[in-house]
Amino acid sequence: MTKPIVIAVDGTAASGKGTLAKKLARHFGFAHLDSGSLYRLTALGVIRASGDPGNEADAVAAAGRIDPAQSDTPDIRQAPIAEAASVVAAIPAVRARLLEFQRNFAATPPGGAKGAVIDGRDIGTVVWPEATSKLFVDARPEARAHRRWLELKSLGQVVEEAAILADIRRRDARDSQRAVAPLKPAADAALLDTSNLDIDAAFAAALALVKARVEEALEARPRG
Ligand code: DC
Secondary structure (H helix, E strand, O other): OOOOEEEEEEEOOOOOHHHHHHHHHHHHOOEEEEOHHHHHHHHHHHHHOOOOOOOHHHHHHHHHHOOHHHOOOHHHHOHHHHHHHHHHOOOHHHHHHHHHHHHHHHHOOHHHOOEEEEEEOOHHHHHOOOOOEEEEEEOOHHHHHHHHHHHHHHOOOOOOHHHHHHHHHHHHHHHHHOOOOOOOOOOOOEEEEOOOOOHHHHHHHHHHHHHHHHHHHHHHOOOO
């Protein structure tokens, strides 16, 4: 079997990793998976079932019921769901439950795509350590909070920027300090700080970092 081509795009909340992952996928014609949406769908499932996101049994049951095809639903983009997602994501049994779907996606990207771009927190460290190319995307918390504020404003949601900054700091701390698969760059990840970059500049930088390895892997694939 040919080795799957996988670009792992890990990073902090609102660092721009999702947008970069989507653009990289489009550029190479690869399939894209936003792994955070799996944790968000799990959180939404717990809350809709009137469960407790911090309760292992509730969270694992919800993780087993998610439908990844629903990852476009705007319901999972609400702040309370982001917060609950960070809580369920700290439960090892939830992570174990969601691992197989992510690994299958990497091994056999949907639609017969030649490769996959997966964004998240632990793609390069746990989900697919042998990724072709790994990026770790970050930005100053203030820059991330401002972006999130602009994004929410464009959706007609009025939220204090200071409150968003506090949320981001709390999520960063929980995601980085958890015992299992904490948020941290893989030893072989290329670091990309997007604090002072607009999306086009960030994409150009990301592409420059991954291009050589991905093109080499594409070249090495048998034709046909
Ligand atoms: O990237 P995001 O904001 O949609 O992620 C939602 C939460 O899920 C976040 O708090 C961290 C968690 N997450 C994770 O633990 N591992 C991943 N691979 C992706 C997301």
